[in-house]
Amino acid sequence: MTLTIGLIGLGAMGSGMAQSLRRAGHSPHVFDVRPGAAEAFVRDGGHACATLADLGARCDVVVSVVVNAAQTESVLFGAGGDGDGSLAAAMQPGSVFVMCSTVDPNVSMAFESRLAKKDILYIDAPISGGAAKAASGEMTMMTAARPEAYAKAGAVLDAMAAKVYRLGDRAGAGSKVKVINQLLAGVHIAAAAEAMALGLREGVDPAALYEVITHSAGNSWMFENRMAHVLAADYTPLSAVDIFVKDLGIVLDMARATKFPLPLSSTAHQMFMQASTAGFAKEDDSAVIKIFPGIELPKKA
Amino acid sequence: MTLTIGLIGLGAMGSGMAQSLRRAGHSPHVFDVRPGAAEAFVRDGGHACATLADLGARCDVVVSVVVNAAQTESVLFGAGGDGDGSLAAAMQPGSVFVMCSTVDPNVSMAFESRLAKKDILYIDAPISGGAAKAASGEMTMMTAARPEAYAKAGAVLDAMAAKVYRLGDRAGAGSKVKVINQLLAGVHIAAAAEAMALGLREGVDPAALYEVITHSAGNSWMFENRMAHVLAADYTPLSAVDIFVKDLGIVLDMARATKFPLPLSSTAHQMFMQASTAGFAKEDDSAVIKIFPGIELPKKA
CATH class of the missing domain: 3.40.50.720 (NAD(P)-binding Rossmann-like Domain)
Known part of the structure; x- marks a missing residue:
């Protein structure tokens, strides 16, 4: 049939x-x-x-x-x-x-x-x-x-x-696992941005930092993927900042239903909301790095 | 010579x-x-x-x-x-x-x-x-x-x-890159714990969650490495909770010297301090998952 x-x-x-x-x-x-x-x-x-x-x-x-x-x-x-x-x-x-x-x-x-x-x-x-x-x-x-x-x-x-x-x-476990994947993806993008921003603040060469981290225990799928966008100064939205405003919102909604605390997810959500309202809503989600003050991001070659 | x-x-x-x-x-x-x-x-x-x-x-x-x-x-x-x-x-x-x-x-x-x-x-x-x-x-x-x-x-x-x-x-850039690696490592361990804890709260099978995440964009080196300890209920300290109390403390000290904000690192540091003072200081750093209430962790087979 x-x-x-x-x-x-x-x-x-x-x-x-x-x-x-x-x-x-x-x-x-x-x-x-x-x-x-x-x-x-x-x-x-x-x-x-x-x-x-x-x-x-x-x-x-x-x-x-x-x-x-x-x-x-x-x-x-x-x-x-x-x-x-x-x-x-x-x-x-x-x-x-x-x-x-x-x-x-x-x-x-x-x-x-x-x-x-x-x-x-x-x-x-x-x-x-x-x-x-x-x-x-x-x-x-x-x-x-x-x-x-x-x-x-x-x-x-x-x-x-x-x-x-x-x-x-x-129904349920498929969406639950997907939402938990989004929790990690969102936190990892925000953490990658925080780490790269600190490196720039400290005067570390960003390409060298990328090279070391992607070969070390601090690596994540998202660090490797998204920080390449930051190094190339390419914020063309493959997935936009506002997607993680939405998806980390779903993460927090799900956990709130059982009153479960998510300290890192809630912090990362605030970072994406700050980026969104600062004018980067439609840029690539790696643009969450633009919320960090006092640094100069890599420019287009 | x-x-x-x-x-x-x-x-x-x-x-x-x-x-x-x-x-x-x-x-x-x-x-x-x-x-x-x-x-x-x-x-x-x-x-x-x-x-x-x-x-x-x-x-x-x-x-x-x-x-x-x-x-x-x-x-x-x-x-x-x-x-x-x-x-x-x-x-x-x-x-x-x-x-x-x-x-x-x-x-x-x-x-x-x-x-x-x-x-x-x-x-x-x-x-x-x-x-x-x-x-x-x-x-x-x-x-x-x-x-x-x-x-x-x-x-x-x-x-x-x-x-x-x-x-x-x-001197300087070696320690800076190492400290930034520790920032990511510490945040990723805490995020892995947060994600796994949420899965347990939601009734997701933890082994299935591990299998999916380690093949998805939410993966990190630390999720893959440390959540295996949680699944095996083996908190023998390969690296202890108190190491990240120390190392994330160094991360925050370094950034404080230039008044640079690190929202995720400071949150993760609080999570490791909570785990340390709750009695898990000398356990494997994956024991940070024990700060989450209302869940039952996997037991030893």
Whole structure:
């Protein structure tokens, strides 16, 4: 049985994932709120849907790759709830909704419950790896779902990602692990900025500092990746400061629900908010280094 | 010309470095304050010195591998200054003192100045890599020194370390880079603990969390290394909580001298102090996770 697959949100990640589906032999139905985006995509194969209801009615598995929880809510249930025009109202019983956004795990668990009432299956499936890996099918998915959801849509996940972690038998653990990854990513970017800023303040050669740290126990994936942007004075946003204002906000929201203290995450969140409001919201997240006073950052060669 | 080498401090790092010197064909003169330590070492070659003055008078290059700045001060200048019995009084003009401890860079620069008045050369040379790499000659040195000091003792450094970074032409940059590495190492250990603690609070399987994070952008050298101790419930101190109370203290002292703000370092320092005073001072630094309330840590299998 060949499944009909839908994909909502043809942004940097979603368009790459739709390409991976096409490469795997699917002819995906796609939808994007931006006029013309779906039509442009289907020039190389696939079907553009004019409405979410149209997509929902046609597909066995719907993959949602929108920005956040609010957009996911809007996609599923529309501005006016789950009335006739919404995706959730249009999807068939037994079909599967795959939620790929980074959201509060409690929100993801609530989506699963609400869809279960309509006999729609759900996979909690945040993604990681960036646009290039999405397009090549090499990204990572952190998933959790009921066994019957995996049984129906597991192969679709494997078509989009090199590594599909299965972390639980109902929604929640996928989003939890993704949120904890974002905790570390955000703290590490802010720590990398703090370390590089101190080096500049102390007159250490930044390239030499980068060389030593990336070969020492102080290294992190984020130090190595983001401080290269600072050395090159290139703040083109691959991922923007405001993404970590959002994601560390989700980290803190999740922990607040169980009154759990997160001293480093809350400090890093303040640093990204300071950077955002100081004018660097749309710059690369490494621009958090610009909050440090009394230093001269490397300039473009 | 074969140099006569001395080494002071036969602890975990120093004894390995003395072995590396022996392997390189040297017959090192060694000293340790602990009775019998030097005698035990020289059973396989080398010379035990009864006093620092004896060692200083005999050696062209003296490598100091003591715990901190206070011990280095005591080694060099004795309790009573630089009088007749001290190492600095005994060392010959033109000989070289190699300072391998993690200290405030300003302290290291002051050692260089004070020794220069006696025509003793100085290498700012903090080390990194742990005891096993010290013994195999594979550790890293972060060094800075005047060219004449490198000219005389450069080969001695290479005999002890796989990688000798030369970061400046006078003392300071070696210690600065080492201190910044400790900033990142300390923040990353505390962040790893915070992330793992949140996962436990949220009911995530800690082994699965470890597996995903170590293959994701949230990874750090310290997360991968130290959270393995937490999963194994093994808090045997490879490096103790109190080492980071000390080292993050040096980070903050250095930055305070130029009034430079370090929000994450100061937060992490508070976390290690909380762990220390709560009773975990001598446990592995990963025991900083024990400050988090309301979680059950993995137990020994």
